[in-house]
Amino acid sequence: MKHQLTVLVYALALTACADHAARERLGIEDATLLQTGFGATQDEAAGAVNAQWVSAYAPIASSSTALVSLQTRLDRLPGDKNGYFHAKAQCWINAAQQARQAGDHWGFVEEAIGQAATITLSLENGTPLSAANPALRTVSTVRPDLWTIVNTIKSDPAVARCPQAQPPLACAEVELTQAGHEAWRRSFTNAEKHLPEVQDNLRQAAERALQCEQSVQTPASAQGPAPAPAARSQQKITLKADSLFRFNGGDEAAILAAGKRQLDEVATDLKTVPAQHELKITGYADRLGDKSYNLGLSQQRARTVERYLRTHGVSLPMTAQGRGSANPLVDCRWAKRAVLRRCLAPNRRVEIELVAARS
Structure with a gap:
């Protein structure tokens, strides 16, 4: 498994992006997203808002007020502020703020706030959380190869034993989701602008996990049982x-x-x-x-x-x-x-x- 992390570090370091054919490079598989002009669908399957979405996010009357409140609650949480879920909540708040400042009115701001609120509430109440990433109305999957790397790193036991590796992994997931939102609204060039940070965060996660493994000097039998991965806290x-x-x-x-x-x-x-x-x-x-x-x-x-x-x-x-x-x-x-x-x-x-x- 350590060899696999090493390969990912080198692969991420060598990945580069050109300036043309952004849509093709994103590896988009959603057929509705590739349709433009006459004949492009505008139905719910293509991402049109539905009543269920409105019902879920209508309570967010003021995104600015909600973000301030969430940041205050997250900052007040006791315990480890560098864990996987705390970092993920913070990155969702940051993503919502960025989209809001960019004048994004497509619904991603509300969805990002909703994700941050769900994690924060669970951390406050001590209730179980899942590390699975949500399916959001305003997000399409881009760069399936990077999602494969995300899942490979997330499933590596070395990451579960290395708290330092978890925040960049969590933020890479949020950033890649945000890139998927940019693609969903057909802003393919903006989607690609998120990818260097995604790759850098994934590289950091893999490198830190390797460093944690290399720094272990005592035999595994003397360390006691390894802590459960963040993904299995529930x-x-x-x-x-x-x-x-x-x-x-x-x-x-x-x-x-x-x-x-x-x-x-x-x-x-x-x-x-x-x-x-x-x-x-x-x-x-x-x-x-x-x-x-x-x-x-x-x-x-x-x-x-x-x-x-x-x-x-x-x-x-x-x-x-x-x-x-x-x-x-x-x-x-x-x-x-x-x-x-x-x-x-x-x-x-x-x-x-x-x-x-x-x-």
């Missing part, structure tokens, strides 16, 4: 079904591009989990519609997630089940069905729980 990962699957879809063909990205990151995290664990994958639906149909759909989605993780290298024992509308996270009583469906969105989910393996 025992349960909850994935929103609406961001994983197309509407009413549950097989692998129905997995959205953003859903595949989430599952890829979850798989990367889970491949570092010791073999003494197993996974319980549970699908849930909302209470709308036929109960038997919802039960079947929730079960199909859980089994699809199980198969996806298996085919992407997760070797832990797994069980998958569907619970239909059981264990709702929210209880909504709206009269209008469209509003009710949006309100019930948190109940449509797939939970991946890490438990100790049964003897």
